[in-house]
Amino acid sequence: MNINHHLDEATLFSYVAGSLSQGMALVVASHISICDSCRERVFETEAIGGALLNEMVSDNSSDSSASVKVDETALEQVLACLDEEEPTISLDSSLSDGEPDACSPGNTGEVPAPLSDYIGGSLDAVQWKRLSPGFYYFDVFKEQRGICRLLKVAPGKSILPHGHHGNELTLLLRGSYADEVGRFAQGDVADLDDQIEHQPLVDGNEDCICLVATDSPLRFTTLLGKVIQPITRF
């Protein structure tokens, strides 16, 4: 896959730290599962996590403020659990071909593995809800703040101009769009923050389907947008 737009370093870092919202983490995990270069960046970032873990406490630390005691009996309990575990070496990993869920039924190859856990393997099987002519959506799950949602937009349609109070992450699953930032096609990720206001236009001749996650409500800049915002919870 020819991917031109990648994850922002700060987004990647927070994903590895475990501090992204559930929806944004899903977009990141989905992109990483199809993007080799971002996956390498994740490995590097995880090494930072390992170094930080190493610094937490030392097993021979004499520094009392840094020492955390693990319950003495805990090791015995854990060892007892090991005895109950069959030491199974999974062969799944050697059987898989590395493509996300490529062998699962109905997977068209457009749905990255982490997303398929939520919506199954086919974008055409999604229970789309109509928002307005040419606009469809499906909420992947409910978020406390923000959204995690699939959008399907017909060719030639433009999404209302909007800005963001927080971050907005978009992963292109099918089709393409162009906006003030550039042109986005399958596999590309648009990683935007509150500095950017944009109006994406679907420029191909097929529907544009993307996974969008935000960590706070979007901010529409037109009157119509402000009116429909309470209805659509954008």
Added chain:
Amino acid sequence: MVNVVPIRKNSMTANQSKAWSAMLAEMAVTKDKSLYIQLYQHFAPKVKAYIIRLGVMEATAEELTQEAMLNMWRKSHLFQPNKSAASTWLFTLARNQSIDWMRKQKYPEYSLDNMQDRLEEASDADIGEQTVQSERIAQAISQLPENQAQVIYMSFYEGRSHSEIADRLMIPLGSVKSRIRLAAEKLKLTLRGEISLGGEQ
């Protein structure tokens, strides 16, 4: 005010760290419990300390630590010594265990289990390289400017989102992201050995 990362100056030597990665790789193959016990005694306190920093109560942190340490046994066949040091892999186990518990749902993971290169043989040189990197990063973190160390701390140790950090520090979201970006890029350069340690920062 928020604490700045308390990095200890005398971190373990590369040899020690390499030994832990080699030990974990060996345990994955042999399922030797005496190796498990040594790994447990070394890493369990670190894992628990990390989980507590994330804001989990002591009793729960103890449970989550045990679960993470059990996973070290159950999933050891997935440890890839040519890709990461033992500490890095344990960090991901501890992170997933605590986030899944805090959110009551699974933190989306990229499907590592599906990756074929998991099964590659790791050479001794690879293992050494990974742990040397861990050394360098620890030192580089201690040399970050305070405002960068602070956002790294809040993100990693406290699990705070960009907007939470922005609210707490009363700075714009964009500033939080650019500080994290600068720090992360600096740490990765160090990791690749492209900048020397101990220089002017």
